[in-house]
Amino acid sequence: xxxxxxxxxxxxxxxxxxARDEKVVIFGEEVAQYNGAYKVTEGLWDKWGDKRIxxxxxxxxxxxxxxxxxxxxxxxxxxxLMFWSFHSVAFDQLVNNAANVRYMSGGQINxxxxxxxxxxxxTNVGATHSHVPEAIFAxxxxxKVVSPATPEDAKGLIKTAIRDNDPVYVMESTxxxxxxxxxxxxxxFTIPLGKAKIEREGSDLTFIAxxxxxxxxxxAAEELAAEHNIDVEVVNLRSIRPLDQDTIIESVKKTNKAxxxxxxxxxxxxxxxxxxxxxxYAFDYLDAPIARVCTIDAPAIYSPHIESxxxxxxxxxxxxxxxxxx
Amino acid sequence: MAKSAKKxxxxxxxxxxxxxxxxxxxxxxxxxDMVRIRQFELTSLAEYQRGVNMGGFLxxxxxxxxxxxxxxxxxxxxxxxxxxxRDHGHGLSVGMSMNECMAELFGKIDGCSxxxxxxxxLFAPDKNYWGGHGIVGGQTPLGLGLAYGVxxxxxxxxxxxxxxxxxxxxxxxxxxxxxxxxxxxxxxxIIENNGYSMGTSQERSSSAxxxxxxxxxxxxxxxxxxxxxxxxxxRGKLNLAMERARNECKPTLLEIKTYRYYGHSVADANHxxxxxxxxxxxxxxxxxxxxxxKEKLFAEGHLNEDTAKQIEKEAKREAKDSVKxxxxxxxxxxxxxxxxxxxxxxxxxxxxxxxxYFFND
Numbered sequence: 001x002x003x004x005x006x007x008x009x010x011x012x013x014x015x016x017x018x019a020r021d022e023k024v025v026i027f028g029e030e031v032a033q034y035n036g037a038y039k040v041t042e043g044l045w046d047k048w049g050d051k052r053i054x055x056x057x058x059x060x061x062x063x064x065x066x067x068x069x070x071x072x073x074x075x076x077x078x079x080x081l082m083f084w085s086f087h088s089v090a091f092d093q094l095v096n097n098a099a100n101v102r103y104m105s106g107g108q109i110n111x112x113x114x115x116x117x118x119x120x121x122x123t124n125v126g127a128t129h130s131h132v133p134e135a136i137f138a139x140x141x142x143x144k145v146v147s148p149a150t151p152e153d154a155k156g157l158i159k160t161a162i163r164d165n166d167p168v169y170v171m172e173s174t175x176x177x178x179x180x181x182x183x184x185x186x187x188x189f190t191i192p193l194g195k196a197k198i199e200r201e202g203s204d205l206t207f208i209a210x211x212x213x214x215x216x217x218x219x220a221a222e223e224l225a226a227e228h229n230i231d232v233e234v235v236n237l238r239s240i241r242p243l244d245q246d247t248i249i250e251s252v253k254k255t256n257k258a259x260x261x262x263x264x265x266x267x268x269x270x271x272x273x274x275x276x277x278x279x280x281y282a283f284d285y286l287d288a289p290i291a292r293v294c295t296i297d298a299p300a301i302y303s304p305h306i307e308s309x310x311x312x313x314x315x316x317x318x319x320x321x322x323x324x325x326x
Numbered sequence: 327m328a329k330s331a332k333k334x335x336x337x338x339x340x341x342x343x344x345x346x347x348x349x350x351x352x353x354x355x356x357x358x359d360m361v362r363i364r365q366f367e368l369t370s371l372a373e374y375q376r377g378v379n380m381g382g383f384l385x386x387x388x389x390x391x392x393x394x395x396x397x398x399x400x401x402x403x404x405x406x407x408x409x410x411x412r413d414h415g416h417g418l419s420v421g422m423s424m425n426e427c428m429a430e431l432f433g434k435i436d437g438c439s440x441x442x443x444x445x446x447x448l449f450a451p452d453k454n455y456w457g458g459h460g461i462v463g464g465q466t467p468l469g470l471g472l473a474y475g476v477x478x479x480x481x482x483x484x485x486x487x488x489x490x491x492x493x494x495x496x497x498x499x500x501x502x503x504x505x506x507x508x509x510x511x512x513x514x515x516i517i518e519n520n521g522y523s524m525g526t527s528q529e530r531s532s533s534a535x536x537x538x539x540x541x542x543x544x545x546x547x548x549x550x551x552x553x554x555x556x557x558x559x560x561r562g563k564l565n566l567a568m569e570r571a572r573n574e575c576k577p578t579l580l581e582i583k584t585y586r587y588y589g590h591s592v593a594d595a596n597h598x599x600x601x602x603x604x605x606x607x608x609x610x611x612x613x614x615x616x617x618x619x620k621e622k623l624f625a626e627g628h629l630n631e632d633t634a635k636q637i638e639k640e641a642k643r644e645a646k647d648s649v650k651x652x653x654x655x656x657x658x659x660x661x662x663x664x665x666x667x668x669x670x671x672x673x674x675x676x677x678x679x680x681x682x683y684f685f686n687d
Contacts (some may be wrong), residue, residue, distance in 0.1 A: 025478065031507040057508065062467045062501030062649035069471020072456060075478050092498065105449035105457065107666035141667050141684070164677060194681015242681030273685070320603050
């Protein structure tokens with residue numbers, strides 16, 4: 001194991017995959033000569049040169065569609081969206097083309113692309129730059145969506161995403177880029193899609209979270225243990241689609257209570273799908289209604305004074321648990 | 327504005343080396359290919375109108391056949407083709423069978439896309455034909471990507487990416503033109519200008535100089551205008567653009583003047599309201615690319631009336647047989663709905679065994 005940041009873990013994962021497979025190519029806005037708007041790809045252009053990593057104009061529809069087209073010939077593009085919020089200007093390519101081309105061709109074509117970039121609120125950049133679109137893309141059959149929460153997740157999932165033969169959308173977090181953690185020191189370390197991780201074992205209550213919310217859930221769990229004697233199990237989803245339903249259901253059957261911590265908005269968010277599954281597969285085990293702490297249902301507010309209150313945070317999570325009267 | 331003199335620089339493209347080398351058999355095969363497209367579509371129209379075998383849309387290529395046939399005749403091993411939803415002609419021209427195309431229109435399992443794509447989504451990747459795309463202009467970044475892929479893989483080839491005159495006002499197309507020129511990508515964008523963006527004439531839909539293709543100048547890209555009823559001119563000018571792409575990795579924007587006899591789709595009830603019946607008749611009688619080519623072959627002595635009739639008869643029979651084939655083919659089952667979504671699932675890989683992929687009750 002070695003310690004590295006989430007950003008370095010992503011970079012190392014991509015670097016190793018560039019070395020492993022000569023058909024892997026990285027492109028997007030500012031990824032090469034500028035070294036990445038968030039420095040995730042720093043140094044890769046110096047190392048690999050123009051053929052393997054290059055800058056594109058600010059034309060998300062064209063460069064994402066270009067990646068889809070190239071992938072049909074066996075090229076393996078890894079495309080950076082500077083923010084996942086910019087998905088809206090490339091939606092036709094991300095959905096109509098990437099998700100559907102295999103189906104509409106009767107399975108003749110596959111689309112091995114990775115689209116990655118940050119998808120989080122909490123940095124005071126306003127509603128246009130704070131979208132958390134996991135649920136939007138996970139609702140599209142044909143697409144896969146992952147959301148790494150730790151440096152270990154970041155490296156393992158980006159490598160698996162690049163090796164996967166379907167489109168995988170990797171939702172990262174600008175807040176997590178600088179977080180440090182231990183990562184296995186092995187070129188072949190990968191994390192399977194569709195496999196969650198129990199980040200903290202507990203017996204009284206299950207928290208289910210992904211991406212940046214995992215950290216928040218763990219902080220809340222520690223405080224609940226220390227100050228309220230409540231022992232929380234924290235499930236880190238890692239992958240939204242495919243989804244590790246078994247781990248979720250087993251945990252809820254063990255603790256009999258579930259709170260979903262989800263930075264997406266409540267209406268048709270990831271939490272809504274999880275609640276459907278829990279009531280369907282663990283209804284008889286539940287001792288309380290399933291609860292959730294989502295982003296407050298409004299466009300992302302800019303104000304640095306209050307944005308943290310709009311997002312799931314430790315205070316809101318603990319208040320929700322208290323309401324459950326465990 | 328030197329380039330706007332293009333219209334007047336007419337030359338005899340039959341003398342062009344790419345055409346001079348054609349054998350009589352090849353010339354007759356172009357006639358046969360066009361006739362086959364025409365007969366396939368007339369048969370599909372009749373079946374569509376019966377109202378029992380086909381659903382959805384049917385966008386006919388009648389009047390435009392020379393474009394697909396001329397282009398595919400120039401394609402080599404590393405050349406690719408992608409188009410929008412008026413895609414039957416392109417598919418047949420690259421060698422797809424009438425059977426697999428008709429069965430797809432009928433929504434049957436033996437269709438090229440197993441009945442999952444329909445008329446707008448014909449695919450034959452084994453013939454370098456990448457569809458068949460339903461969203462106006464949505465295929466233009468994919469064409470860019472296919473051409474980029476050819477370059478990345480260090481092959482000598484290009485991608486022919488077709489779009490209608492209505493698609494030139496889509497943002498993704500302009501983004502693609504810029505990237506094609508900037509990154510030197512071997513793509514040939516081909517506007518099949520039939521004059522109507524669905525029911526809106528070119529004058530009412532596009533602000534442009536004399537030619538739509540002149541917009542290429544804004545992206546430092548070569549452009550040209552082609553008479554879509556003249557197979558020699560089509561081959562001559564398409565070849566120049568394809569060679570520029572293959573040899574110099576430079577894109578081109580071509581505008582091909584053409585006409586469609588039917589509406590935007592068969593569901594276009596107004597197609598005789600937004601244009602005059604005389605206009606349609608004028609094209610049919612004096613500009614039909616199949617008739618014009620036939621007469622040229624008569625004049626060159628490569629074809630006679632009897633052989634032409636025989637070719638038409640064979641094409642009609644082939645189209646009728648494809649209807650029989652489509653009728654006999656089974657429909658997809660409910661189980662088929664959930665296949666061909668993820669490569670990993672279809673191939674039962676290790677990855678497919680982890681986690682839940684589908685969320686049916």
